[in-house]
Amino acid sequence: MIAIENLIISINVVLPLFLIISLGYFFRKINLFDDHTLKVMNNLTFKSFLPILIFFNIYNADLSSGIDFKLIIFAVMSIVSIFLVMTFIIPKIEKDDKRKGVLVQAIFRSNFVLFGLPIAISLFGEEKAGSVSMLIACIIPTFNFLAVISLEMYRGLKIDVKKILKGIITNPLIIGSTVGLFMLATGIKLPNVLESTIGDLSNVATPLALVVLGGSFKFDASQEGMKQLIIGVVGKLIIVPAVFIPISIFLGFRDVELITLLVMFSAPGAVSSFTMAEQMDADGELAGQIVVFGSTFAVFTIFFWIYIVKSLGYF
Numbered sequence: 001m002i003a004i005e006n007l008i009i010s011i012n013v014v015l016p017l018f019l020i021i022s023l024g025y026f027f028r029k030i031n032l033f034d035d036h037t038l039k040v041m042n043n044l045t046f047k048s049f050l051p052i053l054i055f056f057n058i059y060n061a062d063l064s065s066g067i068d069f070k071l072i073i074f075a076v077m078s079i080v081s082i083f084l085v086m087t088f089i090i091p092k093i094e095k096d097d098k099r100k101g102v103l104v105q106a107i108f109r110s111n112f113v114l115f116g117l118p119i120a121i122s123l124f125g126e127e128k129a130g131s132v133s134m135l136i137a138c139i140i141p142t143f144n145f146l147a148v149i150s151l152e153m154y155r156g157l158k159i160d161v162k163k164i165l166k167g168i169i170t171n172p173l174i175i176g177s178t179v180g181l182f183m184l185a186t187g188i189k190l191p192n193v194l195e196s197t198i199g200d201l202s203n204v205a206t207p208l209a210l211v212v213l214g215g216s217f218k219f220d221a222s223q224e225g226m227k228q229l230i231i232g233v234v235g236k237l238i239i240v241p242a243v244f245i246p247i248s249i250f251l252g253f254r255d256v257e258l259i260t261l262l263v264m265f266s267a268p269g270a271v272s273s274f275t276m277a278e279q280m281d282a283d284g285e286l287a288g289q290i291v292v293f294g295s296t297f298a299v300f301t302i303f304f305w306i307y308i309v310k311s312l313g314y315f
Contacts, residue, residue, distance in 0.1 A: 010307040013122045017115070018299040020207055024214025033215060042212045046272070049205035050113060051176030054133050056202040057117065058180030059190075061130020068131060071257050072138050075264060078244055079139065082108040083146045086235075087153070098283040099228055101151040105277070106232035106290045107240060108150075109143045110267035112136060113173065114213070115302065118206045119263050123315070124256045132260050137177030139264065141168050147273065151280040213271060217292050225286050232269070232290040237301040241266040245305060255315045259306070266305050268294030 027033060033041070086104040094100050113136055120132045148164045168174060183190075190198070241262065248261045269291045278284035309315060 007307060009123075009310055010303050013119055013306055014299055014303040016122070017118060017210060020210040021214035021217075021295065021299070024211035025217050026214075027211065028215040028217075038212055038215050041208065042216075042271070045205065045209045045212060047172045049201065049208060051172040052198060053117065053176075053202040053205035054113070054136055054173060055176040055180040055183075056198055057126070057129045057133035058137065058177060059183050060126070061134060061184055067134065068257060070251075071131070071253065071260070072135060074248070074251065074253075075135055075261060076138055076142050078247075078261075078265070079108055079142050079146070082240060082244075083150065087150070093231070094228065096283070097154040098281070099225075099286055100154040101280075102273075102277050102282050102287045102290070103228060103232050103235075104150040105147050105273050106269045106287070106294070107235040109147050109270050109273060110236065110264055111270045111295070112139055112143075112264045112267055114206070114209050114271070115267040115298070116260060116263045119302070119306075120256060120259060123259055128256045131256060133177070133180065135260055135264075136173070137181060140171065140173045140177065143270065144168050144171060144174075147270075147276060148280075151276065151282050155281055213295060216271070217296070218288075219292065225283075225289065228286055229289050229293060232286075233294045233297060236269060236290075236294055237266060237298055241301075241305055245309065249309075249314055258309065258314055262305055262309060263302065266298070266302050268298040 028038070083104065086107050090100050090103045090107075094103055116132050116136065117129055121129050145164060145168055148167065152160075182188075189195075244265045245262055248258055248265075253261055269287075271291055274284060274288040274291050276282075277287035
């Protein structure tokens, strides 16, 4: 009976994400939008709705129990350690410089914003999502900084630290996080009308982003890059969570903190990794395929990890 209950909880968390992503793919197949429309919608989501969502969740965060510095420090150190290990392993199994950075990025960087918030809200409610948003405020700069380094390392050009820092500072998600943290720290409250409006806008972010993600799917992976595709997807969805979820449990993380870490480790590669790879002379096609297939299989692997953790009684 408990097993069935845990199964239902896991399905209720993941199935809505899968259905919305599938809807986006269906809309694309029946020509409700094209590549240009998807690009515009993705830009709109990234530069407005997602930053608003992150801001609103941090703004409404309950700090009565304090900021979980242990969670933040462990999360950042975990991402950095995965990055360092991958920069050592990937060059030993992949000789093409254009693919090395893509694979490193694919395994350490996840679509935490898109998957973390809806799963945390679904399981624990919006009042508990503040800790996820504050972790996002620390993880997104870490992801962006290391992603640029991973691609620049194999590009053959000198790493421009100023350019990296500028990209981080001007990142819309970072801006939303920073403003949210400022409002939370100072206790400044918005007028009710403005707060209600921002709340309504924040509700647009997740479904729109998932629809765009589904609409971007193109299942046309070539046999030539199949080995690299498997390495990227399996490394991100299975190996990383299999290593770091037990470590998280061992260190005492439970409930919303554990689920936050679970999603961070098991979520598929970030959609922006494709765009970044294209802009930085890496293998953009491989990066795109890893995002597509990773996002598809992640619906099932995240369900698996949530079910296992729930069955073991850790949340």
